[in-house]
Amino acid sequence: MDGLLSVTALQMAAEATQTEIIGVSPSSFPIIHDPSRYSSPLSCSWPDLVLRRMQENPFTANIAVLNQAAGGNCILYDYHGPNALGRIDRDVLAQSGIKYTMIFEGVNDIGTAPATPAAQQLVGDRLIQAYQQIITRVHAFGLPVFAATLTPFGAPNDTIQPYADPLREQTRVRVNDWMMGSGGFDAVIDFASVVADPTNKTRLNPAYDSGDFLHPNVAGYMAMADAFPIELFERYASGVNGF
């Protein structure tokens, strides 16, 4: 039994006049292999790195980040933990003081669906529909929904990275194009471009690759955190229209 048992969250009052919480909701990437983890009180996952930037900015200094990431999680079915569509109620909407939400997830749905045209068409259709469902449900509470594009997982072969396959790459690009082009999300942070190899967009930049062609390393997470537009918090301070 790994990890955190029986405890789901710690709630705190902030010193500001208002308590604001961003739910960085289901995500498959804030995972790092940092050997200094146990000697350092600070984690180097990308939401923690964004939080550090937020702490230095007067407008965002009193916004807490609630990282609901679950490693290996999927949006459409229970894989490592419950599916993310089913987690929206408990892990996002049921949290107190939520002002902003974000989703960065879908890569495990694509990567575990068979690399066949029919299966990849279906998982792409269902992911896009699930994003729309999430947007509608979160908007109904007057909250903005941000998203991040799915980062590349191409590799020299599918032994070193089992997700690597041209058909899965097509689905990743299709989903990202929908995110960027549909206007459904209130903002889309293009993490895929941030960490992609400039000479081969189907792969992680070697400088940002943890070694498995899927998970970024600390430098990659730092690049993602630096690319996060923290002005979004001020822009969406009043929430969104619910419909």
Added chain:
Amino acid sequence: MFGVNDLPITQAGIGLPLNGSAGTSEVIPGSMVPLTFSGNQSIIVPNGAQVVSDPIYYPLEAQSMVTVDLYTELGQQGFYITSHPGSRTTSWYSFGNYVGAPNMTDPSTQSEAHW
């Protein structure tokens, strides 16, 4: 994942880990304070349910780590327990009540580090 049986929490507390480290079994001596649940020291959490402890005054610096101690005298039946398997931190467990203890030193003490 979630437990499928009652979780009887006998006693709980919150404190500060030694050196502010994540995943350590040691806490800063004197930092551990008791938690109550709607005024009671114990509570039985039904399967799938979530409970909250009562508010306490416990100032914390932003981005700091905390340690939560839980003691279940009767234990939880079955093989399913609410957990976050990919949490990238370490939990420690042992027979006996170690709520408020500076460290867990019983020979039965076990941990599960993720890497």
